[in-house]
Amino acid sequence: MFRKADTSAAWAFILATLLFFIGGLLTTVVPPMVDKSWAKPFKNADPAKGITGELKPLGSLEQQGRAIYQREGCWYCHTQQVRTILADTKRYGWRGVDAPVSTPDEFVFDSPHMFGTKRTGPDLARVGGKYNEQWHRTHFKNPRELVPGSIMPPYPWIANNPAEFKALLAYMQSLGRAKEWRPANDYEK
Amino acid sequence: MLEQNSRAEASGTGAAVVHVDATAKWFIASSVLYFFIVGIIAIVIAAKFVWPDLMGTTPWLTYGRLRPLHVNGMLFGWLLAADMGLAFYVIPRLCGAPLWSEKLGVATAVLWNVIVLGAVVTLLAGQNQGWEYAELVPWLDALVVVAWLMFGANLLMTIAQRKYDAMYVSIWYVMGTVVWTAFVYLTGNLATLFTTGVNQANLNWMYVHNAVGLIFTPIGLAIAYYFIPRASNTPLFSHKLSMVGFWSLAFVYVWTGAHHMIHGPISQWLQTIAIAFSLMLLIPVWAVVYNLFATMKGQWHQLRENVPLKFLMSGVVFYLLTCFQGPMHSLRTVNAIVSKTDWIPGHAHMAVLGAFSFFAIAGTYHAVPKLWGRALHSQAMANWSYWMLMIGGLGFFVTLWLGGFWQGWQWNNVGIPFIDTVKALQPVWLVRFFSGIFMFAGIVLFAYNVMATVVGSSSEAAA
Incomplete structure (x- = not known):
């Protein structure tokens, strides 16, 4: 696979793009889908659960x-x-x-x-x-x-x-x- | 070995090809000029740490306005432009083919200068998007994308028309730079516009990290891989090892952005992934450094007389050190001390100045006499520029590491009021300022030497 990229510019270009996209997608697009707390504004009215308050714009x-x-x-x-x-x-x-x-x-x-x-x-x-x-x-x-x-x-x-x-x-x-x-x-x- | 030899020498055998090099000339000459101009701003902001009231009541001369100008000016005005100019010089030679389009190339250089001038005006006016390394306003971002597509298309077309089937390692690195920069830049400057909060910060730091890791690193290594064998007239040690370095870089670098938020408000598991991949960075780094050191085996004596080689090999050492620091910073325990301190600018300057600017300076010293067909204005001055940058650089890096580490310890002792940790750093910032004077002297000598060669006041006979 990598040997082929040695003589084929198109192959090297595609492979470099693919390898980049594996890590790129998994660390930028996927995390906000997995961790919902990134998008859910803070809200807690129950002192038993810790500090209360609400995030407003x-x-x-x-x-x-x-x-x-x-x-x-x-x-x-x-x-x-x-x-x-x-x-x-x-x-x-x-x-x-x-x-x-x-x-x-x-x-x-x-x-x-x-x-x-x-x-x-x-x-x-x-x-x-x-x-x-x-x-x-x-x-x-x-x-x-x-x-x-x-x-x-x-x-x-x-x-x-x-x-x-x-x-x-x-x-x-x-x-x-x-x-x-x-x-x-x-x-x- | 012979095979590699012929690869490294490929540029020399394309005797039939006439390289016009107008594009390379435009990029290199303008980047050297910005190196000098932005160097003045660097000195001013270093002085502001010691004398905080200096030029303090004029809005556009405050630290908050000048710092982004320093960072963007050095990154895009000097370093990336110099790297692009050197790529325009290196790629046609490695391909044994003329640049696909000089007209397109010169247009790219003109557009690049428009972008840099636009950046100066908008940043001083306080038009700042609020993201590190991505401060420029959207219309300038759009121009950067256009310029990058022009740059990439020109080089890819040149590579497609190459005379030699096998590609030397520098060609892959330039191709990698073209494609990675495009996506990294769009992530940091476009995708951030549609997100908020931690999600946006994650994209921003993916960009910040990879601006260095997947823009300046691959294009810098393309230059080092070309000019070290050229300047020392020695074949590269191992083609296979250079492949290991390239493909491992392509895979592991992009995962590490979240290490900028260790202990911060971002998912712990994402921090752990970033830490694991940060440690894996040692693989591509060691593959590259071993290869370049092994190339010099038996040739180290050449460093005595050969100024470009001095810059190149010092750059390799700084590259190793900075890339050792990076993975270490990402460890949670070390991070709790050094993160957010003055250690970090020490680290960042060793990467951008110590490693990649040294590569670009070496390439410029090597290429300028060939491009303009004259001997370098002064070898002695070139040697002085090396020592000034080396002494200033070491003074800068080492004092900020010591000072930053000390600062981090003080912060972790909550009995010490914050302001006392500021006062404690005053001597550090003073040494940093004077180191900056040395570095600036090196830049002046470099820029003057190059410009004197360009305008043709050579004190020596043509090579």
Whole structure:
């Protein structure tokens, strides 16, 4: 079979395509058919089964904020996934409560996805409700004012633009909120 | 052995064929120019890690806008364009036939430059689709597909008209690149449009992984397999072993995309499949590296004087190292430390710069004097460009590995506040910046040397 591909270009071309498609189809087309949780939005009303909550599509203001997040490339430095690693759940917890692990059913409406690959800054999967509006405004104007040693770029053109700031804030406060993970419901606004 | 010898030498025996090479010239010259321009952006974003307020209040000069320009500029403006130019040089020679259509080829080169310029404008304007490596807006994606079809058709037609029945390994790799790139690119830039969430991420990472594994790897290896025997005037060690490497690559690479989400919100069984196949990558890698090392047996002394060969063999070593790292990262325990840290850019740069750019630079140094019919402007300068890129590259890779590993350990100690893990990396980023200066110096010397040869200010007699 492979010997034939040595002298026949057509044969080599077809064989290379076939071998590629075996793995290609099995790892991209088949998985969402097997694992239904990828497409089924998170919903749980029964506290006995764990954290309650429901994933809803973003509202239009949050969508606008997400577009800004996408435009400015925030996702190059901030991931959005609490991994199945103990340190992730501890580090991205808040006021003594561990952050719940991210699950596929929390991201069903995300496009483009914002999982990210690099943490130059902290993970933002559960940032929603951790900091209030004033904190975010000051932080976007000059991150080093609140976090000395931070290397995040300043974004004055967002902080000083009420419409853009409001949208981005709304998006950030929505992050990770499908799961109502704060027992005291102590989310900042 | 003789048989292989004749294969490797096939390019030299097609004396009757006149190669016009206009397409190869256009691609190579423009890619070298982008290497230089995008190198400036690389320095700027490395500096921003150390001096975060640098150019900080102009939207289009922020890190978030410049990073995609750096990545896309290097991947598509420099490396893929240089690889395509070298394929236009190599394939007709290995086939003993002229390029099927120079007109189509030059049109492809023009279109490619339109795409790169379009990418610069749209990315700086913040038009970013939000997927890594697939940032370009849909109309540019469509142009890339058109350009790729033009490129592929031209080379496949040339291969169909070849004079020699048996195909040298570089021909398969180029054919593989043509077909795999088409489907990988469509998965990452078209199929993602119709999906959301984890499903979309899975497609995105199939693309991200295979942009390197099934685009830059096969075309880079096609170049290494051609130029190592050419530059050292030594036949390839084993044709059969090169087959093992090619067909195992064709089968195992595509399975591994989900290893970008290990421990993340994606099915555990899919992570396990990705890990298993990531380990299997060691098979094609070892087949290739063994073959290329064995080719050099008894010929290593040539590295002293031969600059293209220095780049090629250093590239093979970096290829081995980066392809050893990859499978190791996919192991759950190692991944829990290195994933999302600065180790990863260290790894990625060793693949794209250390291995594949070194191959492309070597091919360019070898091909440019032949294409323009003049001796290289300066051998000494070429040698300096090697050492600058080597020292800068090693400084870059090694500091980011050490720093990244350290960072990963700190993250896993939840007693350390996140900001302290940022401050701890400052010395690492400073060394990375200075390593970048060395690398950029190497790029400047390379680009100047090539351009001086192209415009004909040779200080030596024509070869």
